[in-house]
Amino acid sequence: MKIAICSDHAGVEYKTKLISYLLGKGYEVLNFGTDSTESMDYTDVAHPMAAAIEAGEADLGIALCGTGNGMAMTLNHHRGIRAGLAWGVAIGRLVKAHNNANVLVLPARFISYQMAVSIVRTWLATEYEGGRHQRRIDKIPV
Numbered sequence: 001m002k003i004a005i006c007s008d009h010a011g012v013e014y015k016t017k018l019i020s021y022l023l024g025k026g027y028e029v030l031n032f033g034t035d036s037t038e039s040m041d042y043t044d045v046a047h048p049m050a051a052a053i054e055a056g057e058a059d060l061g062i063a064l065c066g067t068g069n070g071m072a073m074t075l076n077h078h079r080g081i082r083a084g085l086a087w088g089v090a091i092g093r094l095v096k097a098h099n100n101a102n103v104l105v106l107p108a109r110f111i112s113y114q115m116a117v118s119i120v121r122t123w124l125a126t127e128y129e130g131g132r133h134q135r136r137i138d139k140i141p142v
């Protein structure tokens with residue numbers, strides 16, 4: 001399982017720790033940056049990560065910015081991406097089970113690192129339920 005990951009400056013600290021966590025669990029990780037705390041635009045890492053997932057270079061993705069909203073808005077412009085924001089474990093489960101999010105978005109300035117790890121662990125362990133949820137997902141593209 002290959003996981004792509006990206007953040008802006010607001011999410012870089014959690015991203016760095018999450019990369020170690022994921023590698024320790026045996027996942028392959030593709031890091032799209034940023035790797036600095038210098039202010040930058042989340043779009044500049046979100047678009048390349050989304051394109052890589054769409055091209056099949058990674059199975060899933062994780063994106064972090066301050067609120068998560070900039071990342072989610074950018075990523076969801078890509079047809080092959082369903083980016084879902086989660087700030088608690090229950091939402092982390094549902095965003096996979098019901099929305100089949102292939103990118104998990106975390107609001108780094110509003111959750112603890114421990115919560116971020118708990119959400120990631122849950123999202124990775126959860127199976128998409130399909131059924132009525134697929135009918136709804138099929139109606140998303142415009």
Ligand code: RB5
Pocket residue numbers: 008010011042065066067068069070071
């Ligand atoms: C950066 O200050 C902040 O705007 C960004 O991390 C994110 O919250 C945007 O949605």
